[in-house]
Every structure is written in structure tokens, then in C-alpha cells.
Amino acid sequence: MVGTTAWQTVAWQRAxxxxxxxxxxxxxxxxxxxxxxxxxWTVLEVIIDAALQGELFLHLGATLARVSIAFVLxxxxxxxxxIALGRSALLDRLFDGWLLFFLNMPALVIIILAYxxxxxxxxxxxxxxxxxxxxxxxxxMREGARTIDRDLLExxxxxxxxxxxxxxxxxxxxxxxxxxxxARSGLALIWKIVLVVELLGRSSGVGFxxxxxFQMFDVASILAYALAFIAVVAFVEWxxxxxxxxxxxxxxx
Amino acid sequence: MFIHVREKLYDxxxxxxxxxxxxxxxxxxxxxxxxxxxxCGKTTLLNILxxxxxxxxxxxxxxxxxxxxxxxxxxxLPWRTVLENVVLAQPPGGGAEARARAxxxxxxxxxxxxxYPEHLSVGMQRRVxxxxxxxxxxxxxxxxxxxxxxxxxxAQRLRALLRALLERRRITTLFVTHDxxxxxxxxxxxxxxxxxxxxxxxEVPVGMVQRDDASVEAFRLELKERLGGVVEFx
Numbered sequence: 001m002v003g004t005t006a007w008q009t010v011a012w013q014r015a016x017x018x019x020x021x022x023x024x025x026x027x028x029x030x031x032x033x034x035x036x037x038x039x040x041w042t043v044l045e046v047i048i049d050a051a052l053q054g055e056l057f058l059h060l061g062a063t064l065a066r067v068s069i070a071f072v073l074x075x076x077x078x079x080x081x082x083i084a085l086g087r088s089a090l091l092d093r094l095f096d097g098w099l100l101f102f103l104n105m106p107a108l109v110i111i112i113l114a115y116x117x118x119x120x121x122x123x124x125x126x127x128x129x130x131x132x133x134x135x136x137x138x139x140x141m142r143e144g145a146r147t148i149d150r151d152l153l154e155x156x157x158x159x160x161x162x163x164x165x166x167x168x169x170x171x172x173x174x175x176x177x178x179x180x181x182x183a184r185s186g187l188a189l190i191w192k193i194v195l196v197v198e199l200l201g202r203s204s205g206v207g208f209x210x211x212x213x214f215q216m217f218d219v220a221s222i223l224a225y226a227l228a229f230i231a232v233v234a235f236v237e238w239x240x241x242x243x244x245x246x247x248x249x250x251x252x253x
Numbered sequence: 254m255f256i257h258v259r260e261k262l263y264d265x266x267x268x269x270x271x272x273x274x275x276x277x278x279x280x281x282x283x284x285x286x287x288x289x290x291x292x293c294g295k296t297t298l299l300n301i302l303x304x305x306x307x308x309x310x311x312x313x314x315x316x317x318x319x320x321x322x323x324x325x326x327x328x329x330l331p332w333r334t335v336l337e338n339v340v341l342a343q344p345p346g347g348g349a350e351a352r353a354r355a356x357x358x359x360x361x362x363x364x365x366x367x368x369y370p371e372h373l374s375v376g377m378q379r380r381v382x383x384x385x386x387x388x389x390x391x392x393x394x395x396x397x398x399x400x401x402x403x404x405x406x407x408a409q410r411l412r413a414l415l416r417a418l419l420e421r422r423r424i425t426t427l428f429v430t431h432d433x434x435x436x437x438x439x440x441x442x443x444x445x446x447x448x449x450x451x452x453x454x455x456e457v458p459v460g461m462v463q464r465d466d467a468s469v470e471a472f473r474l475e476l477k478e479r480l481g482g483v484v485e486f487x
């Protein structure tokens with residue numbers, strides 16, 4: 001095509017990819033022609049309806065709040081643990097086993113135990129989500145902390161950077177790509193776990209709604225809530241993660 | 254500056270003695286070039302002097318607070334701009350940015366202040382490293398083959414730059430190199446090290462007034478003649 005830039009080509013390809021997904025769904029729905037596999041348009045109607053009633057935003061907001069708190073908690077604690085393990089061989093030997101233990105503990109078990117031990121409370125719910133995610137963040141950040149450039153650390157010592165300058169200008173920028181990787185996979189994982197937590201022990205949020213619609217076999221509403229939250233996550237990806245990543249790459253050749 | 258390394262063990266898979274009985278003293282404002290075969294522990298000695306390696310038997314007197322170092326690789330923070338790299342090396346207190354700007358101007362980088370190091374040529378990156386070392390107004394300057402693996406014209410320009418900077422203020426400088434010509438071009442005194450375990454095998458003052466290519470070459474041949482039996486020449 002004359003005058004088409006690379007950027008436009010990519011945009012077209014992405015639009016085509018999205019449209020083909022919707023088309024496949026539409027055809028499958030037409031063939032099945034069942035209440036249990038609604039068409040994209042039916043789901044869109046349900047989303048609009050729920051949005052107009054305000055119910056969508058209420059539950060979306062509740063879930064989003066839980067996701068945000070659990071996300072911040074697990075990123076901060078997981079990063080601190082990961083950096084400590086990556087920098088100290090002793091700590092790594094002592095706690096590597098613990099990490100493996102929590103990494104392989106099923107999410108459902110952690111959630112059930114949190115509710116059993118601490119009651120069906122908001123704090124127990126958030127704790128369960130954070131404990132699920134912290135080991136993943138710690139493993140990624142440990143990998144990053146292990147790659148810290150020794151030459152640069154020596155330079156920082158010679159020029160007397162001190163701990164805070166070293167952390168801010170040397171360690172953290174080197175860890176940023178790992179942090180972003182952990183954050184992106186973290187957001188996707190956390191919101192899925194939050195739904196389970198809500199389904200098992202909360203009376204608000206997307207997970208709670210899914211539970212309600214599951215009992216009524218209302219597939220259109222289930223898909224409506226899922227899609228709405230996917231849209232929220234995609235929005236965060238485009239407006240937060242991608243700009244940070246672009247910014248963090250501008251020094252590269 | 255004074256250093257006496259009675260013994261320094263090289264900690265590798267098979268421990269061996271890297272330096273034995275090495276004594277070196279630099280007068281204030283003196284430029285000493287340290288020449289020796291590769292792998293003779295020159296970098297180890299610099300790391301001891303810089304305080305990066307304290308695991309040795311001996312004595313060390315160095316102005317800790319005002320120590321500038323130029324490494325073999327520029328060792329700049331790639332995610333910080335040229336200006337930020339120099340500012341970050343400044344001791345706490347005012348005037349950091351002004352000093353950094355002045356020093357970067359002195360090495361001819363006033364146009365590249367906001368560039369990131371990886372967007373610059375290798376020669377420019379080394380100039381940033383030199384500006385960083387000078388900007389802290391060091392009492393002792395340690396340079397570890399700072400011009401190695403550059404093409405000769407670039408290396409030549411950087412040597413001229415270094416000489417010009419040192420003419421403005423005399424800084425006690427220890428310059429490690431394996432290139433005898435470079436040592437003759439720059440130094441007041443050349444100290445030759447033996448292969449490991451390294452110690453000082455010869456010291457030669459360089460009393461030349463003219464340091465053009467012909468005189469440097471003549472002095473090099475003379476040294477080779479005089480020290481051929483004692484020093485390994487690469």
C-alpha cells in the first residue's frame with residue numbers, strides 16, 4: 001500500500017486479529033444457538049445494561065481495590081525478599097527451600113487456610129492473594145539481583161556513592177526490567193486469584209458476581225464481567241506498563 | 254601516596270602469590286607509569302590502592318576521600334545521562350552540577366551533556382570517565398589502561414587531552430599500561446614490574462622536554478638497550 005507506515009500496518013494487523021477472534025466467537029455462538037454460548041452482541045448488551053444500573057462499577061471497583069492493594073503488597077514484599085536472596089548467598093541457601101515450598105503451594109490451599117485461620121475477613125482475603133504472588137515476584141527479582149554489575153558496584157565504591165545513591169542510581173535501574181516483568185505477570189495472576197478469594201468468602205466483587213451467575217447458569221453475565229475486567233487490565237497495560245517500559249528503554253542503543 | 258604490598262594472594266581455584274614485596278611511593282604531583290607484562294597483577298595493585306581489595310599483607314597510605322579512578326572500561330551508568338554520571342560521583346555539598354559541567358566542557362563534551370553513554374562513541378565514553386575522575390578534584394588519580402583497545406588516532410587524542418588537563422593542575426597520578434610508548438609520552442617516571450608474583454624490577458625517570466614521536470621512539474630504544482636483561486618488553 002502506498003503511504004502506509006510500519007505503525008499503521010501493525011495497527012491493522014492487531015485490529016484484524018481482534019476481529020477474527022470476535023468472528024470465531026460469533027460463528028460458534030450461531031452454530032450452538034444456545035443460551036449457554038451467547039453471541040458477542042448479547043454479552044455487550046449485558047455489559048451496557050450492568051453498567052447503566054451501576055452494578056458493574058460497584059463490583060468492578062471492589063475487585064479493582066483488592067487487586068491494587070494485593071499487587072502493591074506483593075510487589076514490595078516480594079521485591080525486598082528477592083533482592084535480599086539475590087545479594088546474599090547465605091540467605092539464599094537458608095530460604096531457597098521456603099521459596100520452593102510457597103511457590104508450589106496451590107493457591108486454593110492458601111486461600112482456604114487464610115479463611116480458616118483468620119476468618120472470612122477482608123484482611124484474610126488480601127493476605128491470601130499476596131502470599132500467593134510474593135514467591136513469584138521474589139524469584140524474578142532474585143534473578144535480577146544476581147545480575148547486578150560488579151564493575152559498576154566497584155565504581156560506586158570508589159566514588160563513594162553510599163548506600164542510597166547506589167540503590168537509586170545503580171541497583172534499581174538495573175532491576176527495573178525484572179520488576180516490570182514481575183509486575184505484568186503479577187497483575188494477570190493476582191486478579192485471577194482475587195476472583196477465587198471473592199468467590200469463596202466475600203460478598204462483593206467480580207468473583208462474587210460470577211458465583212451468583214454460575215448458580216443461575218447465566219453465561220452471558222459471566223462473560224460480561226470477565227470481559228469488563230480484561231478491558232480494565234488491558235487499559236492498565238497500555239497506560240501504565242507500556243509507557244514505563246518505553247521510558248526505561250530510551251537509554252539503550 | 255605510598256604502598257607496600259608484602260604479599261597478596263590471588264584468590265582463584267588454585268591460590269598463588271600475585272604480588273610479593275612491591276613497594277611504591279609517589280611524590281605529590283608526580284605522574285608515574287606502571288609498565289609490566291599482562292597478567293602481572295597491575296589491576297590487582299590498583300584495586301588495592303583504590304581500597305576495593307583490602308585482603309593483602311602490607312601497608313597503604315592513600316587520600317581516601319579524594320581518589321579518582323579511570324577504569325579499563327569506562328564504567329558509566331548506561332541509564333543515566335553523561336551529566337548525571339559525572340554529577341553522581343560528586344561528594345555531597347553544593348556546586349556538584351557546576352563542577353560536572355565545567356569538567357565535561359574541559360574534555361570537549363559540552364554538546365553531549367544529556368546524551369546516554371551507549372549513544373556515544375567509545376572515545377567519548379572514555380572522555381566522560383576522565384571528566385568524572387577529574388571533577389572530584391582528586392589528590393590521587395588511578396588510571397588502569399584507560400586508552401586500551403582504542404584506535405591509535407583516538408588514543409593519541411585522549412593522551413594529549415590527559416596531558417593538557419594535568420598541565421592545568423598537577424595531580425598525583427598512577428597510570429597502568431603495557432604500552433611503553435604511551436608510558437614515555439605521559440610519565441615523569443616509569444616503574445617496571447616483573448611477571449607474577451610481581452614486584453618492582455626497574456625505575457626510570459623520564460627527563461625529556463620534547464615528547465614528539467621521534468624522541469619517544471629514541472628513548473624507547475634506549476630503554477630497551479639498557480633494561481633488556483631485566484625487563485620483558487612486549
